[in-house]
Amino acid sequence: xxxxxxxxxTLRRLSSxxxxxxxxxxxxxxxxxxxxxxxxxxxxxMPIQPIGAQGIKGHILIADDFVEGLEDxxxxxxxxxxxxxxxSSSYSLKVAPFxxxxxxxxxxTRAPKRPNPIGLSVVKLNKIIMNRLEIENVDIIDGTPLxxxxxxxxxxxxxxxxxxGWLSKNIKEIHSRKSDQRFK
Amino acid sequence: xxxxxxxxxTLRRLSSxxxxxxxxxxxxxxxxxxxxxxxxxxxxxMPIQPIGAQGIKGHILIADDFVEGLEDxxxxxxxxxxxxxxxSSSYSLKVAPFxxxxxxxxxxTRAPKRPNPIGLSVVKLNKIIMNRLEIENVDIIDGTPLxxxxxxxxxxxxxxxxxxGWLSKNIKEIHSRKSDQRFK
Numbered sequence: 016x017x018x019x020x021x022x023x024x025t026l027r028r029l030s031s032x033x034x035x036x037x038x039x040x041x042x043x044x045x046x047x048x049x050x051x052x053x054x055x056x057x058x059x060x061m062p063i064q065p066i067g068a069q070g071i072k073g074h075i076l077i078a079d080d081f082v083e084g085l086e087d088x089x090x091x092x093x094x095x096x097x098x099x100x101x102x103s104s105s106y107s108l109k110v111a112p113f114x115x116x117x118x119x120x121x122x123x124t125r126a127p128k129r130p131n132p133i134g135l136s137v138v139k140l141n142k143i144i145m146n147r148l149e150i151e152n153v154d155i156i157d158g159t160p161l162x163x164x165x166x167x168x169x170x171x172x173x174x175x176x177x178x179x180g181w182l183s184k185n186i187k188e189i190h191s192r193k194s195d196q197r198f199k
Numbered sequence: 200x201x202x203x204x205x206x207x208x209t210l211r212r213l214s215s216x217x218x219x220x221x222x223x224x225x226x227x228x229x230x231x232x233x234x235x236x237x238x239x240x241x242x243x244x245m246p247i248q249p250i251g252a253q254g255i256k257g258h259i260l261i262a263d264d265f266v267e268g269l270e271d272x273x274x275x276x277x278x279x280x281x282x283x284x285x286x287s288s289s290y291s292l293k294v295a296p297f298x299x300x301x302x303x304x305x306x307x308t309r310a311p312k313r314p315n316p317i318g319l320s321v322v323k324l325n326k327i328i329m330n331r332l333e334i335e336n337v338d339i340i341d342g343t344p345l346x347x348x349x350x351x352x353x354x355x356x357x358x359x360x361x362x363x364g365w366l367s368k369n370i371k372e373i374h375s376r377k378s379d380q381r382f383k
Contacts, residue, residue, distance in 0.1 A: 043283050043344070044228045045315040081314055084292035086304030090364020097281070097317055099227050108268040120270030122348040125355075130265055131229040131346045133281055133317070137358060160227070162315045164306040166363065170370050171309075173357050174321060179350065180274020186354050 047160035048084075049077035049146075051098060053153045058102060062154045073138075073153035075161055077146040085164075089143045093167035094150075099160040100132035114185040123180060134159070137167050231344035232268075233261035233330075235282060237337045242286060246338045257322075257337035259345060261330040269348075273327045277351035278334075283344040284316035298369040307364060318343070321351050 053073035055061045062068035075096075077085060088094070109118040110126040121129055139151040179186065237257035239245045246252035259280075261269060272278070293302040294310040305313055323335040363370065 043230070043346075045317075046227070048314050081292065081306075084305040084314070085307075086293065087307035087365050088304055090362065090366075091307065092360075092362040093358045095319065097315075097319070108265065109270065120272055121268040122265075123269075123271035123275065123350055125349055125352070129347060130232050130268070131281075133229075133347050135279065135281070135319070135349060137356060162227075163313060163317050165309055165319060166307055166366070167358055167361055168309070168363055168366060168370070169358065169361055170363075172321060174277045174351055174353065176276075177351055177353055178274065178276040179352055179354075181271050182274075182350070182352060186352070 045099070045162050047078075047099065047162060048081045048164075049075050049161040051075050051096065051153075051155050051157075051159040051161050053155050053157045053159075055153075055156050056158075058156060061156065068152050068154040070151065071153045072141075073150050073155065073157075075148040075150060077148070077161075079146065082146045085143055085146075085148070088140070088148075088164065088166065091140060091166040093137055094140050095163075095165040095167055095172075096134075096136050096138055096150075096155070096161060097163040097165070098134045098136075098155065099162055100127040100129070100134045101158075101160055102156065103127040103129070103132040106130050106132070114188060115181060117181070119181060133162065229283070229346050231262075231283065231346060232265045232348075233259050233345040235259050235280065235337075235339050235341075235343040235345050237339050237341045237343075239337075239340050240342075242340060245340065252336050252338040254335065255337045256325075256333065256335050257339065257341075259332040259334060261332070261345075263330065266330045269327055269330075269332070272324070272332075272348065272350065275324060275350040277321055278324050279347075279349040279351055279356075280318075280320050280322060280334075280339070280345060281347040281349070282318045282320075282339065283346055284311040284313070284318045285342075285344055286340065287311040287313070287316040290314050290316070298372060299365060301365070303365060317346065 051073060054071065106128045108121055110121050110124055110128060112119055112124040112126055127134065136154055138153055140148060141151055142149040235257060238255065290312045292305055294305050294308055294312060296303055296308040296310055320338055322337055325333040325335055
C-alpha cells in the first residue's frame with residue numbers, strides 16, 4: 016500500500032469510530048486531519064518535550080480532504096501541532112510530572128492524563144511535499160492523530176517575561192529527562 | 200443564581216449535548232472543563248490575537264469537578280488556553296485572514312473556521328480564587344467553552360528564530376487590527 020493509501024485507511028478506520036451521530040450543533044467532536052509519525056513507538060524513553068527532542072525527525076501525513084488547507088504553510092519555520100493524546104485512556108487531577116516527585120495539579124503540568132487529552136507541541140517545519148510534512152524536534156508518539164496545525168507567530172506566541180512556578184526548580188533537566196511508563 | 204450555579208448550569212447544558220454515546224474508546228469527544236468570560240459579546244470589533252488585547256481582562260469559571268486540577272497553577276504567570284471555537288459552525292480550507300486580502304490555506308492562519316475548531320491563546324494569569332481564574336490579554340469571545348489549560352514554559356514554548364511566511368508583510372498591524380464579521 017502506498018503511504019497515501021495507508022493514511023487513508025488509518026483515517027477511515029479512525030473516522031468511522033470518532034464520528035458520533037451529529038445530533039446537536041453544540042456537540043464537541045473532532046475528526047483527525049492526519050497522522051503524526053515519529054521514531055517513538057513506545058511511551059517510555061521518549062523526550063518529554065520538543066526541547067529534549069532536538070534534531071529528532073518525523074513526518075505527518077495529511078488526509079487528502081484537508082491538503083488544500085496546507086497552502087502557504089511552508090513559509091513558516093515553526094508550527095503548533097494540536098493532537099489527540101490517544102494512549103491516555105483516563106485522567107487524574109493530581110499527577111506526578113516527569114520533572115518532580117510531588118503531586119501537582121494536572122493543569123499546572125503538560126502531563127498527558129488530562130480531562131481533555133489534547134497535546135500541544137511546537138515543532139520545526141522542514142518541508143512540505145504534497146500531503147507530507149517533514150518535521151523536526153518531535154516529542155510525539157508514532158501514530159498520533161493530528162487535530163490541527165497553526166503557524167507559530169512570535170509576535171503573538173512568544174512571552175518575554177514569565178514565571179514558571181514549581182517547574183523552575185528542575186527546568187534544566189528538561190533537555191535530558193526521558194519519559195517512563197507512568198502515564199500509561 | 201451564584202456564579203458557581205451559573206457555570207454548573209451552563210456546563211450541564213453543554214455537557215448533555217456534547218457527550219455522545221461512548222461506543223468506542225477511539226472516539227474523540229471532549230467535554231468543557233469551564234467557561235471563559237470576557238468583555239466581548241460580539242465577534243466583530245474583537246482584537247484578533249492576545250497581543251492586540253493587552254490589558255483586556257476576563258475570567259474563567261472552572262466546573263467543580265475539575266477544580267482540584269488547578270493546584271500549583273498560580274505559580275505560572277502565563278497559561279495556554281485551548282478552547283472550542285463554538286461559533287464556528289463550518290470550515291473553509293482557504294480563508295481570507297484579517298491581516299491579508301489574499302486567500303490563504305487555513306492551517307497557515309489562526310482563523311476560527313478550521314476543520315477542528317480549537318482555539319489557542321496565551322494569556323496572563325493574574326489570580327486564582329477557588330474555581331475562578333482572573334486573566335488578562337484576552338482575545339476570546341464571552342461564553343467560550345474551555346477544553347484545557349497548560350502552563351506556558353518558555354524553555355519549551357519560546358522559539359528564538361522563526362520565519363512567519365505571508366504574515367511578515369502585515370504583522371505590525373496585529374496590534375491594532377480588529378476582527379469583523381467574516382468568520383461568522
